[in-house]
Amino acid sequence: xxxxxxxxxxxxxxxxxxxxxxxxxxxxxxxxxxxxxxxxxxxxxxxxxxxxxxxxxxxxxxxxxxxxxxxxxxxxxxxxxxxxxxxxxxxxxxxxxxxxxxxxxxxxxxxxxxxxxxxxxxxxxxxxxxxxxxxxxxxxxxxxxxxxxxxxxxxxxxxxxxxxxxxxxxxxxxxxxxxxxxxxxxxxxxxxxxxxxxxxxxxxxxxxxxxxxxxxxxxxxxxxxxxxxxxxxxxxxxxxxxxxxxxxxxxxxxxxxxxxxxxxxxxxxxxxxxxxxxxxxxxxxxxxxxxxxxxxxxxxxxxxxxxxxxxxxxxxxxxxxxxxxxxxxxxxxxxxxxxxxxxxxxxxxxxxxxxxxxxxxxxxxxxxxxxxxxxxxxxxxxxxxxxxxxxxxxxxxxxxxxxxxxxxxxxxxxxxxxxxxxxxxxxxxxxxxxxxxxxxxxxxxxxxxxxxxxxxxxxxxxxxxxxxxxxxxxxxxxxxxxxxxxxxxxxxxxxxxxxxxxxxxxxxxxxxxxxxxxxxxxxxxxxxxxxxxxxxxxxxxxxxxxxxxxxxxxxxxxxxxxxxxxxxxxxxxxxxxxxxxxxxxxxxxxxxxxxxxxxxxxxxxxxxxxxxxxxxxxxxxxxxxxxxxxxxxxxxxxxxxxxxxxxxxxxxxxxxxxxxxxxxxxxxxxxxxxxxxxxxxxxxxxxxxxxxxxxxxxxxxxxxxxxxxxxxxxxxx
Amino acid sequence: xxxxxxxxxxxxxxxxxxxxxxxxxxxxxxxxxxxxxxxxxxxxxxxxxxxxxxxxxxxxxxxxxxxxxxxxxxxxxxxxxxxxxxxxxxxxxxxxxxxxxxxxxxxxxxxxxxxxxxxxxxxxxxxxxxxxxxxxxxxxxxxxxxxxxxxxxxxxxxxxxxxxxxxxxxxxxxxxxxxxxxxxxxxxxxxxxxxxxxxxxxxxxxxx
Numbered sequence: 001x002x003x004x005x006x007x008x009x010x011x012x013x014x015x016x017x018x019x020x021x022x023x024x025x026x027x028x029x030x031x032x033x034x035x036x037x038x039x040x041x042x043x044x045x046x047x048x049x050x051x052x053x054x055x056x057x058x059x060x061x062x063x064x065x066x067x068x069x070x071x072x073x074x075x076x077x078x079x080x081x082x083x084x085x086x087x088x089x090x091x092x093x094x095x096x097x098x099x100x101x102x103x104x105x106x107x108x109x110x111x112x113x114x115x116x117x118x119x120x121x122x123x124x125x126x127x128x129x130x131x132x133x134x135x136x137x138x139x140x141x142x143x144x145x146x147x148x149x150x151x152x153x154x155x156x157x158x159x160x161x162x163x164x165x166x167x168x169x170x171x172x173x174x175x176x177x178x179x180x181x182x183x184x185x186x187x188x189x190x191x192x193x194x195x196x197x198x199x200x201x202x203x204x205x206x207x208x209x210x211x212x213x214x215x216x217x218x219x220x221x222x223x224x225x226x227x228x229x230x231x232x233x234x235x236x237x238x239x240x241x242x243x244x245x246x247x248x249x250x251x252x253x254x255x256x257x258x259x260x261x262x263x264x265x266x267x268x269x270x271x272x273x274x275x276x277x278x279x280x281x282x283x284x285x286x287x288x289x290x291x292x293x294x295x296x297x298x299x300x301x302x303x304x305x306x307x308x309x310x311x312x313x314x315x316x317x318x319x320x321x322x323x324x325x326x327x328x329x330x331x332x333x334x335x336x337x338x339x340x341x342x343x344x345x346x347x348x349x350x351x352x353x354x355x356x357x358x359x360x361x362x363x364x365x366x367x368x369x370x371x372x373x374x375x376x377x378x379x380x381x382x383x384x385x386x387x388x389x390x391x392x393x394x395x396x397x398x399x400x401x402x403x404x405x406x407x408x409x410x411x412x413x414x415x416x417x418x419x420x421x422x423x424x425x426x427x428x429x430x431x432x433x434x435x436x437x438x439x440x441x442x443x444x445x446x447x448x449x450x451x452x453x454x455x456x457x458x459x460x461x462x463x464x465x466x467x468x469x470x471x472x473x474x475x476x477x478x479x480x481x482x483x484x485x486x487x488x489x490x491x492x493x494x495x496x497x498x499x500x501x502x503x504x505x506x507x508x509x510x511x512x513x514x515x516x517x518x519x520x521x522x523x524x525x526x527x528x529x530x531x532x533x534x535x536x537x538x539x540x541x542x543x544x545x546x547x548x549x550x551x552x553x554x555x556x557x558x559x560x561x562x563x564x565x566x567x568x569x570x571x572x573x574x575x576x577x578x579x580x581x582x583x584x585x586x587x588x589x590x591x592x593x594x595x596x597x598x599x600x601x602x603x604x605x606x607x608x609x610x611x612x613x614x615x616x617x618x619x620x621x622x623x624x625x626x627x628x629x630x631x632x633x634x635x636x637x638x639x640x641x642x643x644x645x646x647x648x649x650x651x652x653x654x655x656x657x658x659x660x661x662x663x664x665x666x667x668x669x670x671x672x673x674x675x676x677x678x679x680x681x682x683x684x685x686x687x688x689x690x691x692x693x694x695x696x697x698x699x700x701x702x703x704x705x706x707x708x709x710x711x712x713x714x715x716x717x
Numbered sequence: 718x719x720x721x722x723x724x725x726x727x728x729x730x731x732x733x734x735x736x737x738x739x740x741x742x743x744x745x746x747x748x749x750x751x752x753x754x755x756x757x758x759x760x761x762x763x764x765x766x767x768x769x770x771x772x773x774x775x776x777x778x779x780x781x782x783x784x785x786x787x788x789x790x791x792x793x794x795x796x797x798x799x800x801x802x803x804x805x806x807x808x809x810x811x812x813x814x815x816x817x818x819x820x821x822x823x824x825x826x827x828x829x830x831x832x833x834x835x836x837x838x839x840x841x842x843x844x845x846x847x848x849x850x851x852x853x854x855x856x857x858x859x860x861x862x863x864x865x866x867x868x869x870x871x872x873x874x875x876x877x878x879x880x881x882x883x884x885x886x887x888x889x890x891x892x893x894x895x896x897x898x899x900x901x902x903x904x905x906x907x908x909x910x911x912x913x914x915x916x917x918x919x920x921x922x923x924x925x
Binding site: 044 | 878
């Protein structure tokens, strides 16, 4: 009986809890009631939902100190400590959680491509499906505003800046030799195959203090964080073949690829404007290893390539022409580790190493150079709150360059340099309100070769007007050591300098994006020399200067016409420079005033095909005509290039790809090379600088073998 | 001795009460979902999930409700919010048990929803992931009817696009119906859905 009594008492305690009423109201930050929020006492089943007036009421059996939790989809969760017995009804204000659509970001100068981007301008696939890009990341980026089309170079020229003013980073670490081997007026391409990178951020100015040694632009490439599918890819192309394999085990994945390209069949079929003694050949391999753990991510990326070609370089000044024999070897290693230290601290640490070696035969002379370049970086990031983030870190760049120039049977010239750059940077992100973001940064760098220290402040500000549009402003000072072509002869120079001022407006709704930017750039300390070419006995100074101003427009639309994606880029550029051996401040030869690109991609479902057209137009480029008294007064005719591509999906795993660059065979002229001395009539003769061929065509067959039948190489094209 | 018995009795009673509370709560939540009150059902499930961290079922149903809703709405912003939510709860439970076939099916459904959301961008990326996770689930649980059916349903979608023969997939759908019939849920609220959809799919397959 006694037991029964006790039991009864116990049961009573368990079942017959006292009920307390909990009530209140839920609104958003503007005071509007929120319906359907979930209000409950944490750890119990007791709770309720708010009604259309935002009011809620429920009963709970809980006692004493408890946590009242309020959740609602796309709003931040509230956790409120309460004492049940003394609870008083009140109003709870829910804040909209920051997401892609309502959070302010700084967009000045930046084009994002990739999965993590807030507003993607380019998707990872776009790199390879843009007609005319032929799988070259750089060529695809040249369809974005702010870039100049410089066909004889193939490199990135951004907003009136030279190609070497754009620096490439892979996983946050510098790539010392981002471009493949080439010779004068033969275009190069980016060294990296696009399909290893899931995120690409291309900044045309005003970038973060984390990135140094770049005067005009940074291109940030991020390797894939993970591969989830094991597969083998086989590529058969008119220009070569490739093989790739991915293995996944536990938290690791390894991708390896190798390719051999030989342009002989293409050069035999399409008339060439250059005489090739030996066709362009390259053997390359890349590998990425990733290890993911609870707290961190380790990545190792390595790339190796060997390129060879032999051609006859025609020159107006050398009737016999020069035979150029190129042998290039390149190795790039990049390892990085990202680690969450807890308490919202994140550590990034990495090392990159680049080795570039060129053995070049110039007729009977020999040029041999080697560059070793290291970059070490450590960065710490702390998120104090959503409103305040701090990033700081240090960089170390080491460059070791040696060159040997052997003049046939006479002299050996030996020269080169070693440079160490030590830099530190710090940056804060302050969200002043949900609509206003301020980023301030400072970079300090010391170059021991030039005996120079510099301080570079950078500020940017973003203001979100509404869900679809926002403004950004950016200002920054940027410095970069002069080009290797000068540093190998002298260290009596200073860093080149640039100041960027950018105003940007962006509109984004669904798959429509409009981006406009106005900018002004001021250059100082540009390198000048007093000879026809930059030579060992030239006098080099920092007396050059320049400026660039302009307007960029970008419009992307994937909505208006079914199955059609297109983007339109327009750049207006007014650039003036007094550098190199220029007589005075003029528009440099690479800077056309107007550049217009239209890229289209149309999906034909019945044919299981994607068909794309790209067209690039640029206005005439300046050139110097010594027959005229005014320096740099000539203008080439306009440039037009219409390219076409067609990807046909034979089956899930087999793709046939076809592309033609410059379909119409427009005879483009990049500029003119003039004779050093006038002919008998007193006139300087000239030779047009033209593409190595008027057209390029490509046919490829890509086959993916995997257990999983859905994967294919479309992104590999 | 008496005290011990008393304490044990008390303990068991409490457990029983707790058990009943869980079952009652889950029952109520699933009833509300059945009545089309997804928000209320989710709200209750969220409370249960936080109180019963040992069970993966509340979060599983939160994810299932959100994913099902995502398939049915056209509002892109809402789809993003729903799928983000579904992914959150699946991540919580997958971290505890990454070989749970039901969670794997749900994960594959989330990927499929992302593909539907934007086929051009997500098709390549999530298509491979969804397929890979179905393959894995099939190795772990070859006789789970949802694994067999959902995988076949997903593959039918692809085969239709490629104008390929769907007979082998339809055969799998047929097999899944047998598996549905013989399927014994491990516990009261163990997932037990899909048979009606499998039957409907089999009809369009031209099957008997």
